[in-house]
Amino acid sequence: MRRNPVFTPVAVTGMGAVTPFGSGVQRLWNAIMGRRTAVGAPSDARIAHFSPAVAEVKDFSPMDHLPKKTVRDTDRSTQLALVAAAEAMADAGWTAEEDPFELRGVNANRTGIAWGTAFGGLPSYEEEAVRLAKHPEGRVGPRVVSKAIPNAAEAALAMHYGIRGPAMTYTTACAASANALGEALQWLWLGIVDQVVAGGSESLFTPTALGSLRSAGAVAMEGEGDISTWCKPFDVDRTGMVMGEGAAALILEPLDRARARGAKVYAVLVGYGASNDAYHETAPHPDGTGAVLAMERALYSAGLGPADIDYINAHATATTAGDRAESLALRRVFGGHLNQIPVSSTKGGMGHLLGAAGAVESIVSIKSIETGWIPPTLHCRQPDPEAPPDLVLDGPRRQHIAVAMSNSFGFGGQNGVLIWADPGLFSR
CATH class of the missing domain: 3.40.47.10 (Thiolase/Chalcone synthase)
Known part of the structure; x- marks a missing residue:
């Protein structure tokens, strides 16, 4: 393999995911290899009018993974991010199972976070807007902005793990987490940090978002056969995308550093455009x-x-x-x-x-x-x-x-x- 002589190889030493197939990288991979589908009718009847087919993360209770206060103060997209990142960090050997919110053997000042999202916590914002429309003189919750801002997940990750290196959120629509991973690669190439938590999260099942996508002709509103087959990439009869939700996190660090500490290396990130x-x-x-x-x-x-x-x-x-x-x-x-x-x-x-x-x-x-x-x-x-x-x-x-x-x-x-x-x- 030809190498770019300027840049050091960057290893992936940890991975975590929460997808419509459930929590965990292995569940994701098993479902894909088993040709399973998570597409179905939405559980919220308000959503069905705007998008009759969705891919939800079902049977996910944030209280099973996160402190009560964290759940109360965060949007679902942030909760998904925290759970995916916890799996990735444990996989990389950064945390102990009995104390998941403490980094071990990692310099927090030399650790970065690069996160991607298209909208952040829009559902929390929309929910409060609906409540305010019904009760114009009512009190607005004190955490609406902090739950809804696009950098909410990245900020929550930094606070939970005491990470004090560069923490950036990329809101480049559907390319957001790819851009986050690519920008993290460049941080490591430049020696700005020693390791990065990089990935993205999204949960956008709101009438406003899906209604707009429906009007734009972007989502599948009909299809042949079972609803689970409506998303047909590359097919001549494709009718539009199906919205999903989830999060994924990858731990990136220089390959030499990863090997020196005996970490499992899954792959090497070698290129970004x-x-x-x-x-x-x-x-x-x-x-x-x-x-x-x-x-x-x-x-x-x-x-x-x-x-x-x-x-x-x-x-x-x-x-x-x-x-x-x-x-x-x-x-x-x-x-x-x-x-x-x-x-x-x-x-x-x-x-x-x-x-x-x-x-x-x-x-x-x-x-x-x-x-x-x-x-x-x-x-x-x-x-x-x-x-x-x-x-x-x-x-x-x-x-x-x-x-x-x-x-x-x-x-x-x-x-x-x-x-x-x-x-x-x-x-x-």
Whole structure:
């Protein structure tokens, strides 16, 4: 593998997730490999009018994981973030099971937090706005702003673990957590910190948000067969995305440092590319121009070429414009190499987690490298003619993967692309 000689390899030493499949990375991976779907009717009847198909995190009680005061003072998106981060930190050996809110062997001054979200705690804000509309002279809760601000999850993580390094929130729509991971990579390349908690969280089941997405024609309002099959990335009959919720966290640190402390290394983050379409508020550039730039920049930063990529985890949300633009961008970047590169989207089973999607799909990409299995694209029965030629469709595919690319593209033309590699490619 060719290395960019300027930058040090950055290892992933811990992972955590809460997804519509439940809590835990292993539950996420088992569900994807088992071709399960978490898409179904919303539990809140108010939501069904605006989005009849969603992917909720069910059977999640924050009181099972967090102190009562924390639950009272935080939005659901922050609670999901705290639980995902706790798993990642424990996985990295930073915390003891009996004392999860104390970092061990980690310099808090040299630890950073890079977090992504599209909206933060909008449900908490909307809930209070509805209450105020009904009772204009009523008292507004003192924690509405602190629960709703986009940096609420990042701030909560810093407070819970006493992390005093740079703590930044990236609100770049559906690319948010991919951008957070990429910016964290650059912090480590520059030596600003020794380790970073990076990821994203989202929980956006509100009438306002879903109603707007419905009006924009972005969400699936109908489909053939069971509701669980409505999200069909790359399919000619796709009707729109299905909203999901969740959180994912990854622990990043220099590879040499990770090996020196005997940490398990899942993968190495070797490349990152970001760009903007500069085209439209919601629609991607129809030619995929911004996506092309982000992928090319990720390859350049990794010191790799198109032929070096073994698997692509596509953004593919099952919107016609989005899937088409990504397909065209992939063909422009990879050319004839795309015929030999397997591509899949995991949104068919767990929906689109918006600001958390990039981090969740990065974990999926890393597990593919670790296990040698590529997840399938659920519910795609008749691929669009412009779709990537080697879509993984019918079930998981067994294949050695040394390098994987994960794409994330969002409203406002935001693009974030990450490249993950097998740690075995890097000599000790």
